[in-house]
Amino acid sequence: MHSTPALAPETTIAIVGAGRLGGVLARALRAAGFVVVGPLRREDRVPDADIALLCVPDSAIPAVAFAVRPHVRFVAHVSGATPLTDVDFSLHPLQTFTGTESSEVFDGIGIAVDGRTAAALEVAEHLARALGANPFHVDDAHRAEYHAAASFASNFVLTVLDAAEHLAKDAGVDRSHLAPLVRQTVDNWAASGAASALTGPIARGDEATVARQRAASADYRDLFDALATATRAVAGRAPRTATADTAADHAATTEEPRS
Structure with missing residues (x-):
């Protein structure tokens, strides 16, 4: 020092x-x-x-x-x-x-x-x-890794938020309504990391909802697919909880039998 x-x-x-x-x-x-x-x-x-x-x-x-x-x-x-x-x-x-x-x-x-x-x-x-x-x-x-991390944490976040804003606008939802969600998400990530903070249909394994979201994101299809793939990897690092286990077991028992 x-x-x-x-x-x-x-x-x-x-x-x-x-x-x-x-x-x-x-x-x-x-x-x-x-x-x-x-x-x-x-x-x-x-x-x-x-x-x-x-x-x-x-x-x-x-x-x-x-x-x-x-x-x-x-x-x-x-x-x-x-x-x-x-x-x-x-x-x-x-x-x-x-x-x-x-x-x-x-x-x-x-x-x-x-x-x-x-x-x-x-x-x-x-x-x-x-x-x-x-x-x-x-x-x-280590400058390249550091600077890439900064771009992911700021520039790329704005790209994702811009997509969110445009999709929300089509639904009549203003940017100001999304802002508290963004702030809380960042606070949760800062406190415990992405895997522990992750919520939503991918974290729950709700692929039917993911498919509906993908269909609604036609103008952002490539971005949606890339982010969904990366988010599944984050979800795979998350500790399994009783709620997640119950949801997975329920999905397994309600699946249609295959011929």
Whole structure:
């Protein structure tokens, strides 16, 4: 465990990239007491600073890192997927941003950090803590898995919720009616994991209902089939309960005899 000395209050951080995260980080780092320059656009000249924090698209990181290197002590990026090839450390907030959040948005969240040297990693850890976040380590060898996990937990969830919203709209049900179900599902998953939290017809083995759902999801047939297959695998990991056993036994005793 590295000791993390406090960065001096006069530490200067140049934010390069004026997108959603760049603006939020600039506000939060100023609120934490740092001297912040920017957010700057990629084509802007970066003044001398202690740290350049690159909030640019992944494909732009090598060129921007090369350009700012002569002006700063540390170069860092905020990408979850990009290795440290062109920078000294990484700082990836595990959160979704609209760009309008207050500086408190980082309080209590996780931030993935890594550094090419012990000193660089210490700086990354300190910045994460200064933002009110909890740093955790993800190295280059595991970035792909980590970033894929983040996409499943956020981007792909929105894709599924978009399908749910459109299907519900056809039934005259508003998005606001689905939201409490989504929140409770996430709370249950956070508390006990997917297998224990899973409910619904697949968990019950009610394939007749699943078939009706599939027929009603014609516009999302491929997505439905893929998710149903994956959900059956999750259901297979769930501990069998008395209720589930009773339902399975009932299904077995009421099945029509085969000739």
